[in-house]
Amino acid sequence: MALMTGSRSHIHMLHPVTLREKVREWLKEDTPNFDYGGFVVGEKIETAVLLCKSPGVLAGAPFFEAVFNELDCNVEWLVSDGVFMKPIFQCAKVTGKVRHILLGERVALNCITRSSGIATLARRLKECAKQNNWHGEIAGTRKTTPGFRMVEKYALLVGGISTHRYDLSSMIMLKDNHIWSSGNITQAVKDARSVGGFSTKIEVECRSLEEALEAAAAGSEVVMLDNFHPEVLHNTASKVKEKYPHALIEASGGVTEDSLPQYFGPCIDVISLSKTTQGYQTVDFSLKIQKSGHNPHNPLVEK
Template sequence: MTTKSDNDILKGIHNPDISHVLHPLTIRHLAREWLKEDAPNFDYGGFVVGEKEETAVLLLKSEGVLAGKPFFDAIFKELDCTVTWNIPEGTFLTPVNAVATVSGKVRQILLGERVALNIITRASGIASAAKRIRTTVEDLGWHGEVAGTRKTTPGFRMVEKYSLLVGGVSTHRYDLSSMIMLKDNHIWTAGSITQIEVECRSLEDAREAASAGSDVIMLDNFTPQALVDAAAKLKKEYPKLIIEASGGITEETIARYCDVNVDVISLSRLTQGYDVVDFSLKIRKDGIDPRNTPVNL
């Protein structure tokens, strides 16, 4: 089973708007659940500030790739607020005072503030890490695919997978239903390897999987040199085989895995332990526009 990768689909498109890959009903459901989690009962703060119409400005306080706009929009849409963006998604930014504005009743803006910021800071953090890694492998002249893994945050997978795409890397399989992939526990339980994508921990396992008809071989937890050697042998014996490197690979070590015989490098670090990009949302006050004030508020 072989399919076009996410980046294959997007190749040739200049600054693509990929928000259309997201199902609008799913985004709406997520936004409602996030808001319910943060305010399941009474909103006492909202009662205090009332329903005066206000405008808040989204400020960026650290550098990074902007990602997560569809989710940010969905949160405020549920609260009858209007979001106006000044910068396209996927843009690399240094601290800036006017990424977007949010207009609506002040209690509604404040009801969505923390939820929306939680999403966009994390989405942008993932996209920023993905962009750095993509740039690293491109600078090396490697033409394979960098991908995330299924090691995502429960309930937050759509945001994390989407952010990988914004950052320029592939999502790998989205869930267990996306592709048949046999990992070590499947193999040990079944006693042998069958087909599709198979996680292999030795060259012998990889040869068995390839001879059984697997499309993709994941060489898991190989040292860089062992991986390069195994990939060369497998490509010679099975030229059409797709070879994936995985297991313990980081942003600092990925260059050692960028071999001509390796087609995919997958990293769990992209969706585990990522740094966030720092945003804040400030309401205009007493005629002062936050866009005209320093970003280190």
């Protein structure tokens, strides 16, 4: 069943073949051979309810649904990704063979608890920028969990912030090791342009004003000011913008949710945080087989 239209879904960004392949990998990892518990419960048709037990933004519905679709179960959504939930909140119903429901339970919950945790943090970061009248981009990073990147990047979008580059093929980012191996920033940017051409942006990680100016002069579209103290950051960004007004300035390194407002400024275009996909707090969900006559309370939701 398709998601409800209470908020815009990003489900269409997910490649259906890739999604199916990923789900099959997860299910095979969790049950490589015999499902002993499944033998106990059998194949009678049951309905389970998905309950949110801690406050947060719902995210990850496409992955949750894809897991159960693979197991021939039907998912009926009562709310869409992007909605803020107050516990205890009934989000969906899953109907199918009870053995199949329990076979997909943990895999599906792993996706939705983590995805919702990321989206909840992302929503708070977005609201912080709005409250401070800063109109740049807050972004995640490539510091994602191996094999789980699609879920984590999707969750950032649901939460309302940027994913940054998805992988090494999405944008050319030249970091310290690239620069040291190439000899200097100018040479590294020149070599990157020769393979990336006109269609691929180049970003350079810089540790000083001198490096930032060199990167901009060499043709880097994005200048990352890495691990700058906020006061030095804004001064450096101002000087780069003064000479190269079209360069995008990204602040990164050591940014936390608490320190985020210190990085807001008129010359900062992007602020990236690795915490968006590392060390976030998950949202608590459970999947319960519905007993006859049981109707979990479903409080009002906040969009």
